[in-house]
Amino acid sequence: MDKAISVEHLKFAYPGVDDTPDIVVFEDLNLQIKQGSFVAVLGGNGCGKSTLAKHFNSILLPGGGKVYVYGMDTSDPEKLIAIRRCTGMVFQNPDNQIVANVVEEDVAFGPENLGIASPEIRNRVDRALKQVGMYSYREHAPHLLSGGQKQRVAIAGVIAMEPKCIVLDEPTAMLDPRGRREVMDTILKLNAEKGITVVLITHHMDEAAQAQRVVVLHQGKVAADGTPREVFSQVELLHSIGLAAPDTAELCWELNKHGFDLPLGSLEPDECAQILYEALKV
Amino acid sequence: MLKDVTLGQFFPGKSVIHRLDPRTKLLILVGYIVALFLAVSWLSYGVVFVFLAVSIAISGIPLKSFFKGMKPLMFILLFTGILNLFFTQGETVLVQIWTISITLEGVIRAFFMVFRILMLVTGTFLLTYTTSPIALTDGLEALLSPLKKIKLPVHELSMMMCIALRFIPTLVEETDKIMSAQKARGADFESGNLVQRVKALVPILVPLFISAFRRADELATAMECRCYQGGDGRTKMKLLRMHGCDYGSFLVAALLITAVCVLRGFGL
Incomplete structure (x- = not known):
């Protein structure tokens, strides 16, 4: 199985309250995500990124079209548990997804629900906590941890279920810069070392730049899709849908308006500096 | 100020009492309470007291923490003591003021009643001091599991208890934040009479409840995502x-x- 997630002609609308019309989110969305890839989904407010994420493990069901997760139809109620086992989900607010009042008990929550034998749960919990670097905190109370640590516990809780894919819905939105870096490092490590497919919903350009592929959503449609370099060099397009490119691309773009001819694909400050150096050297 | 709120205080430790299975501790506590209520004489009270004292000594919990926990009970203790002191009929009158008399029986009875409540509370404290809340809920669930047969939602109840314990510190923190935010807008919680003070709490409770419901909703989704099915x-x-x-x-x-x-059989 090569495809992790496949969205085919997805239609979805939130029902309107009382007399207000339904709020249409997707009319005909198509998207494929490969097993083992790291995909960032970008978009402004209300473009449907979170709604899309909720389709990936049957929290929301398509109003039309199909969503397949590892070949399983998300609208098939019998596949529900199997789908949720395959795709774990991490949400924005770390406080509202931690169930137990001891870190290791919380990580054990998922495997316990799956009915796994006790010694195996212990192994998985220890392994998951080590992978996110929270093993030494296993007996702590979650409310005493920092935001980044809590979010890493939430990620451990998901990987203890050994999913093939993790969907993260703006996991860093409520964190300080240090917490964001901790979480991003954890995600990158899981993707590189364990081969877990990662779908990262975000509105931080620098986070999206670390992915292998960036999908930009706008008004329920895919506005741009490609490697971070390809997507972020389309600065005008990003501006037209209310997004900003990473600072490096923005800088080169502004300079190009004043007569330079710089490539826009640089994502790292060092790389951008090198480009500027080359341009100014002559 | 709200940070001081502690519920189900647990003192981690390595004593035998700490290591006992929570079910054992719960059952023994029930047995201890039964024994306490069966005790009628100095001797039987003494036996129960020795049991409690030895247990406390083994647990290694400082006596000070028991006294601290006792403070909110002062009123009930005083009330029980005074009631028994004045309203027990007896023959040996010690003091007589107008129609109220204090008898020797009254003094003994008051002493026993206060002592009984004190021992009862101390025993339960010993349980909560030596058992983590999560072990306690696990133990309760295991002990109550036969009641599942009569359709009592035992697992759901223990899950609810566990989540409530988990969210107490989060909501306390949130209350603190809301209070600060409302104070910053000029809300006054510290002055006025009782009615005014209760009214001043409304702007705290409304946002707190809204946020609690939102949290509950998100938590439910997160739990579903982690395959929770009861x-x-x-x-x-x-x-x-x-x-x-x-x-x-x-x-x-x-x-x-x-x-x-x-001892009771011998009338002691």
Whole structure:
């Protein structure tokens, strides 16, 4: 199985309250995500990124079209548990997804629900906590941890279920810069070392730049899709849908308006500096 | 100020009492309470007291924390003591003021009643001081699980308890934040009479409730995502196991109850 997630002609609308019309989110969305890839989904407010994420493990069901997760139809109620086992989900607010009042008990929550034998749960919990670097905190109370640590516990809780894919819905939105870096490092490590497919919903350009592929959503449609370099060099397009490119691309773009001819694909400050150096050297 | 709120205070430790299975501790506590209520004489009270004192000594919990926990009970203790002191009929009148008299029986009875409440509360404190809340809910769930047969939602209740314990500190923190935010807008919580103060709480409670409902909603989604389907087919990471010391403790508790029963049989 090569495809992790496949969205085919997805239609979805939130029902309107009382007399207000339904709020249409997707009319005909198509998207494929490969097993083992790291995909960032970008978009402004209300473009449907979170709604899309909720389709990936049957929290929301398509109003039309199909969503397949590892070949399983998300609208098939019998596949529900199997789908949720395959795709774990991490949400924005770390406080509202931690169930137990001891870190290791919380990580054990998922495997316990799956009915796994006790010694195996212990192994998985220890392994998951080590992978996110929270093993030494296993007996702590979650409310005493920092935001980044809590979010890493939430990620451990998901990987203890050994999913093939993790969907993260703006996991860093409520964190300080240090917490964001901790979480991003954890995600990158899981993707590189364990081969877990990662779908990262975000509105931080620098986070999206670390992915292998960036999908930009706008008004329920895919506005741009490609490697971070390809997507972020389309600065005008990003501006037209209310997004900003990473600072490096923005800088080169502004300079190009004043007569330079710089490539826009640089994502790292060092790389951008090198480009500027080359341009100014002559 | 709200940071001081502590519920189900737990003192981590490594004593035998700490290591006992939560089920053992719960059952022994029930046995202890029964023994306490069966006790009628100085001697039987003494036996129960020795049991409690030895347990506290083994647990290594400082006595100070028991006294601290006792403070909110002062009123009930005083009330019980005074009521028994003045309203027990007896023959040996010690003091007589107008129509109220204090008898020797009254003094003894008041002493026993206060002592009984004190021992009862201290015993329960010993349980919560030596058992983590999560172990306690696990133990309760295991002990109550036979009631599942009569459709009592035992697992759901213990899950609810566990989540409530988890969210107490989060909501306390949130209340603190809301209070600061409302104070910054000129809300006044510290002055005025009782009615005004209660009214001043409304702007705290409304946002707190809204946020609690939102949290509940998000938590429910997160739990569903982690394949939660209720108690059926669920396993536990930490299995409750009885060890030698559990059986030993049962033996001691059984001896305690027998001793009190025998003493009662002899009218002591």
